[in-house]
Amino acid sequence: MPIPTRFSTLATGLALLGALTIRAQAPATLTVQVNKPGAAVNKNMYGLFFEDINFAADGGLYPELVKNKSFETDDHLLGWKALRGGAALTSYVVLTDGPIGPTNNHFLRLSTQVGGPEAGFVNEGFRGMGVKQGAEYTFSVYLRRGPGSIAALNVTLEEPGRPSGGPETAASGPALAQARITDLTSEWKKYSVVLRPSATFAKARLKLTVEGTGTLDLDVASLYPKDTWKGRENGLRPDLVQLLADMKPGFLRFPGGCIVEGRTLAQRYQWKETIGAVAARPSLINRWNTEFLHKFTPDYYQSFGLGFFEYFQLAEDIGAAPLPILNVGMACQYNSAELAPISAAKGPNAPVAAADDAPTLDTFIQDALDLVEFANGPVSSPWGAKRAAMGHPASFNLQMIGVGNEQWGPQYLERYELFAKALKAKYPAIELVSSAGPSPDGPLFDTDSKALTQLKADYIDEHYYAKPEWFRTNVGRYDGYARGGPKIFAGEYAAQSVAIASPDNRNTWDCAISEAAFMTGLERNADVVGMASYAPLFANVDAWQWTPDMIWFDNLNSYGSPSYYVQKLYALNKGTRVLPVTMPAGAKNGTDNLFASAVVDAPTGDVVLKLVNYSGSPRPVSISLAGAKKLGKTGRAQVLATADLQTQNSLKEPKKLAPQESTFTVKGSTLNYTLAPNSFTVLRVPAQK
Ligand code: AHR
DSSP states (O other): OOOBOOOOHHHHHHHHHHHHHHTTSOOEEEEEETTSOOSBOOTTOSOEEOOSOTTSTBTTTBOOOSTTTTSOSSSTTTTEEEGGGGTTOSEEEEEOSSOSBTTBOOEEEEEESSOSTTOEEEEOBTTBEEEOTTOOEEEEEEEEEEEEOOOEEEEEEEEEEOGGGOSOEEEEEEEEEEEEEOOOOSSOEEEEEEEOOSSOEEEEEEEEEEESSEEEEEEEEEEEESOOGGGOTTOOOHHHHHHHHTTOOSEEEESOSGGGTOSSGGGSOOGGGGSSOGGGOOOEEOTTSSSOGGGOOTTOEEOOSSOHHHHHHHHHHTTOEEEEEEOOSBOOTTTTOOBOOSSSOOSTTSOTTOOTTOOOHHHHHHHHHHHHHHHHSOTTSHHHHHHHHTTOOSOOOOOEEEEOSSOOHHHHHHHHHHHHHHHHHHOTTSEEEEEOOSSSSSHHHHHHHHHHHHTTOSEEEEEEEEOHHHHHHTTTTTTTSOSSSOEEEEEEEEEOSSSTTOTTOOOOHHHHHHHHHHHHHHHHTTTTEEEEEESOOEEETTTOSSOOOSEEEOSSOEEEOHHHHHHHHHHHTOOSEEEOEEOOTTTTTTTTSEEEEEEEETTTTEEEEEEEEOSSSOEEEEEEEETOOOBOSEEEEEEEEOSOTTOOOOSSSTTSSOOEEEEEEOOTTEEEEEEOTTEEEEEEEOBOO
16 A cells, blocks of 8 residues: 655644544545546646736736836826925926827926925835845936926935834835935936845835925836846746746736726727837726725726736746737626727717727737737737847747637627637637636526637637635536537636625635636546636735735735645646546545546656545545556655635745645555545656656
8 A cells, every 4th residue: 555655744644544544434446547548638738817906917026116107197196195295395296298208298397496305205106115125126217307406316215104103104214225316417317226225124115305496307217126037127026926937837818807808998908008118108097996896996007017028928938828818899898898890880880889989890800910920920020020129039939819808799709700710811820719708607608609619719718706616516517518619718717715706705725625626627628628727816915806816915925825736736737648537426526525637747657646535534545547557666745735624825824735745655556545634635656658
């Protein structure tokens, strides 16, 4: 009998408990047909869904510390406050005459006749600014001196004041770093200084004050860490990218999610606005800002510092296939449901709710065609040249595009059809992801799925946000799916501990283990399910709108939820071909709370089993590896287990629940193993290639 040779304290306890009860409980018998490999596992299986929700981009993955650095949001002073109500300033005003550029046309003009240390502004950052002792932060700004004799701009990174240790006030606390910018000129000029904080602080702020009297114009005031992923200049937050890279994800879906659609067509995501010089990218309202009254976030905008070039680069960095999702000429159907007219014809026969100046569908289709050229085209092509100018002459190897996010109904189907026709005509090898709407069943889902099958869609994107039990009881969802039709992209899913979009949802082990159980059904149906991603990906603990989420962070730290570790274990152990598993009666559909799937991993030759025991008791299993030629002597187990289904990770206990590794001895071709109570176990058994 294979005996685990090393366990964590918890797992050891559970294993011992299992050993005591093993005599009483007959093992469940499973057979893995090692000699009958089935469908190939898609190389892109188990990927990532990124959306700028929960401050995932600005205030998260995109580590710019200044909120509204270009004064381009609707409230142009969002994130900025005049010191002491501006008493030292004669005036402060946001202007548009003589801006630094046509797409960045607002700037801040400070005028003071009084002068003094309080003549200036503070920026609050994204729920404060997280800075680390000794690390380097580049402060840069465009300045233009007006009439008067302003001699310098003083830059201070400081703690907010807390008189007598009480709550934060507008007054200054201790300075963490300071710099002085001089040599001001009467033309716009960019200045840079490096700040090195004297202490680590999670909620610092930036103070900018002028020296002397007169007028000074400011724009694109940025504070950017030097410590970024790969040390890049507009690079990403390294701890967050590392969590993604550690998963070795198969694909990266971006930029959403509903953010693709916008509440109105004018507020849709337009990739062309997100590339090129960072300072020239216009801001746009984030559709999640006031979506939920219970999580009202009116200061939520998109700066697009993290734009399409950066998304492609991120995908490349972490070895994931890029999967951009594009607007199909439809605003969110839960909001305005605006439609882009199919043709240039406007007036009484135009589709419902089209604004007079709404772009026609042709614009959206052209955007998609141009995106392929931007990602893959030669540097001699107009859009390929833009990619090259941003520092990436090589192709990003784009092979998939999503057509619409959570769209449904005849308006979607007719737009999808035209979109697909144009894209396939020019780029037949690009695979298209189509939408089955927001629900995994019901008449809208059925109609969309049927029509998309008739249209010979490559992938249908199915979303399931449901209670944990839904995931366990639907493990057989794809067993009966028609073969030969479109492949399924399980594009967004997460078990909801309370209800969909409830702010009381938590990332519990109950949710994660239920997702693990469901995923055995995804895995064994590899001939139907080609891609899968948990959603949403990121959440800022101080600024989220939607829970649960896979990875949580504050301004300095981050952690993976139990669902993160489930996704990671699947992604790192996805193998190359499915192996049929014969389960005890009842177990296949989850009624027995035992779930299993198996794959073979060609590069290593390992047979890889995934086993979920959703019960409070240890569960002995006897697994026959039928037809295995020659097995190695030592197997490797990776176990996520805790008896308490309500267990969650947190910033204080980031790895309260994380995989524990152990080895076990393999004797003969039958494995006897005891699954811990409420556990997800991955067993890797070395076998002859
Ligand atoms: O993941 C959060 C949201 O859920 C996505 O934006 C949307 O596609 C779905 O409704």
